[in-house]
Amino acid sequence: MIPFVLATQFIVVVFINSSIEEPYRQPQPLRQNNYTFEIKEFATTLKLCDKDAIYLTKSKEILKNAHFKSGTPMIDLTGHSPGIPYLLGGINVGTPWMFGGYSGSDQFAKTALKKVSCKQLAHAWLLIEPEWPRNISSDILTSYGAELDKDFQIVGALKIAAGTGGLENSRTQYILKPTRPINEAISLCLATRSHEGDLFG
Secondary structure (H helix, E strand, O other): OHHHHHHHHHHHHHHHHHHHHOOOOOOOHHOOOOOEEEEHHHHHEEEEEEEHHHHHHHHHHHHHHHHEEEEEEEEOOOOOOOOOHHHHHOOOOOOOOOOOOOHHHHHHHHHHOOOOOOHHHHHHHEOOOOOOOOOOHHHHHHHHHOHHHHHHEEEEEEOOOOHHHHOOOEEEEEEEEEEHHHHHHHHHHHHHHHHHHOOOO
């Protein structure tokens, strides 16, 4: 019995050490993450690698300059960055993760947004990554009467370093804020849903 217990403990130790030294989709061992990133909204901190720290710090600067307020709704259309809105002080609306790259991803995201109130969607900012082939199509915005090119303004661009998320090439993400008057956005959302027979308002 004792040899079995020792063998089990050894396997667990090896697994934990492997996860620390080669963490999934991380560019370096966790012990090398020396940058502390503070998340005031959750009164906590994260230990990050330099690349991720630079990304989040730059994101915070962009949002501050654009007068983003903590608790503002944000729609992540990148398809693979579900935690970013939360780390930036926003609220990821619709679902915690609108995952991209699958045959039903866009429809899933569209259905999720239909369950969000028009008032919340009218205030929602966007995070997009056009170069990423597994992103969520911006066409889903029409489900609440919005259009990417007409109703949003880019407030900043973020360069994603090569190797981030286990991907070789660098890409660019964009943060956009809504530009329509809130009452107008709500009215168009309600009209669109009424036309499509949706019950959520």
